[in-house]
Amino acid sequence: MFKQARWRLVAWNTSIVALLLLLIGGAVYGFFSSNLYNGVDRLLLERQQRLVDQMSTVGADAVNEYSFNSQFHEPEYPALITDTSGRTDLSTACLSWMTAFGTTCPADTKTPFSPDAIRAASTQGQDFRTVTRNGEAERVLTFVAPPTLGYPTEVVQIAHSATGEENALSELRRLLLFGGFLGVLFAGACGLFLANKSLVPIREAFERQRQFTAxxxxxxxxxxxxxRANAEMLGRSRTLHPEDSVLSDEIIEETDHLNRLVSDLLTLARADTGALQIIAKPVDLRSVVSDVHEDVRLIAQERGISSGVSLNGAVMVAGDEGRLRQLLLILLDNAIKYTDSGGEVNVELSRAENRARLVVEDTGIGIPKADLPHIFDRFYRVDRVREHESGGTGLGLSIAQWIVQAHHGSIRAEETAGGGTKFQVDLPLAPGKSSGGGSETS
Ligand SMILES: Nc1ncnc2c1ncn2[C@@H]1O[C@H](COP(=O)(O)OP(=O)(O)OP(=O)(O)O)[C@@H](O)[C@H]1O
Ligand SMILES: [Mg+2]
Incomplete structure (x- = not known):
């Protein structure tokens, strides 16, 4: 239980730190990248201004392929003119307005720097983004050429190398990832240290409480x-008034109930403190089931409940025979206790893959679905009314669960199709001693 709590604390602590680091890392990265790109963007905007000025001062009739490539050309800022659908077969200088002047366009098709940017700029007027061209990172400014220039809607793309910025950013990414990884590792280690420290007093208090119960x-x-002995003596006394002897019987009954409760509590408390150990020996579950069933058959009969047993060969498990008997008794006691007269209780023992499977099924009152997850909790009883009628303590299934867990098995309960209850226990088979015998039913 404490192990689980400790790892849960560590997991929470680490997740929170990881989330914080992620947020801080994201903010740092965002801040640096926008600062880095702001510088390049400024240069691109200046270049945009120059280009627009150049084109307008040269005059519409002088803007041709020659002027665009020679006068407007700046080696650090490759530029490209496309139409709004990204077609560049206009070539860099052959703008469609030139067609109006009778100029034919040379068939020079270029790939736009970024078709996505053209689409974005066509709707927003302007777009900045980083693209990779020829393996190099480039910042691209895409804008719609001002209509005042007399151009039909044309889109201009200007690029500028962003290799330096990208290198710096990828360095920062590596640093943040490495730092984040170290941070998470450190948080995990700190979480483990703190969880261990803070759980010590809780564990001690818990141990004291367990010891107290035991x-x-x-x-x-x-x-x-x-x-109980005194009440029995009193009951046998000849001088006792008949009405008082009822009282002494009640004392004996209640003392028996208390005795059961104390014995169950002691079992669980000792199991909790680890004082109760399972000494595993090869046990033939078939004879355990057959014996216990024989013991309870008469009780079931007395209550008008028919009981059956189905055994499918010897099933050997490594375990504590006394505890396994107790487990079966708890399940059969419940099955009989919570089944009305005329009902049925059946036990079945079989092998399923490499497990021994024990099923106790009844046609009784059943357990509501909502209660199923809680029935193994200590003192949990499904119905307050039944609690009085059967006089149980609500510890039987907790002990059953402990026995099963101590044998490295599993136990589960479910509702049967007829509204009764089915308990299924799976236990590991004893190594190398799991087969033999025939099957029998009664
Ligand atoms: N076969 C069953 N059919 C219907 N309800 C059951 C069955 N087995 C268990 N339950 C429900 O689960 C609850 C817990 O069972 P558990 O055996 O732990 O306690 P109990 O039988 O009430 O008391 P005791 O400690 O004396 O066995 C029961 O009170 C009952 O409501
Ligand atoms: Mg019970």
């Missing part, structure tokens, strides 16, 4: 035995 249950057994 001691108190143990100490209660002697006075309870004494009370």
């Amino acid at each position: 001691d108190a249950s143990h100490e209660l057994r002697t006075p309870l035995a004494l009370i």
Whole structure:
């Protein structure tokens, strides 16, 4: 339980730190990248201004392929003119307005720097983005040429190398990733250290409480035995008034109930403190099931419940025979207790893959679906009314679960099609001793 709590604390701590680091890293990266690109963007805007000025001062009739490539050309800022659909077969200088002047366009098709940017600029007027051209990072400014220039809607793309900025950013990414990884590792280690430290007092308090329950249950057994013995003596006394003998019977009944409770509490408390160990020996579950069933058959009969058992060969498990008997008794006791007269209780033992499977099924009152996840909790009883009727303590299934877990098995309950209850216990088979025998049913 504490192991689980410790790892949960570590996981929470690490996740929160990881999230924080992610947020901080994202903010730092965003800040640096926008600062870095702001510088290039400024240069591109200046170049845009120059280009627009050049084109307008040269005059519409002088803007031709020659002027665009020679007068307007700046080696650090390659530029390209396309139409709004990204077609560049106009060549860099052959603008469609030239067609109006009777100039034919040479068939010079170029790939736009970024078709996406052209689409974005066509709707927004202007677009900045980083693209990779010929393996190099470039910042591209795309804008719609001002209509005042007399051009039909043309889109201009100007690029500028962003290799330096990209290198700096990829360095920053590496640094942030490495730092983040170290940060998460450190957070995990700190979380583990803090969880261990903070769980110590809780664990100690818990241990003290477990020890107290174990001691108190143990100490209660002697006075309870004494009370029962005295009540029995009193009941047998000849001088006792018949009405008083009912009282002494009640004392005995309640003492028995208390005795069961104390014994169950002691079992669980000792299991919690680790004082109760399972000494595993090869056990033939078939004979355990057959014996226990034989023991409870008469009780079931007395209550008008028919009981059956189905055994499919010897099933050997490594475990504690006494505890396995107790487990079956708990399940059968419940099945009989919560089944009305005329009902049925069946036990089946079989092998499923490499597990021994024990199924106890009844046609009783059933367990509502909402209660199923809780029935193994201590003192949990499904119905307050039934609680009084059957006089149970609500610890039986908690002990059953402990026994199964101590045998490295699993236990689960489900509703049967007929509205009854089915408990299924799976236990690992004893190594190399799992087969043999025939099947029998009764
Ligand atoms: N076969 C069953 N059919 C219907 N309800 C069941 C069955 N087995 C268990 N339950 C429900 O689960 C609850 C818990 O069972 P558990 O055996 O732990 O306690 P209990 O039988 O009430 O008391 P005790 O500790 O004396 O066994 C029961 O109170 C009952 O409501
Ligand atoms: Mg019970």
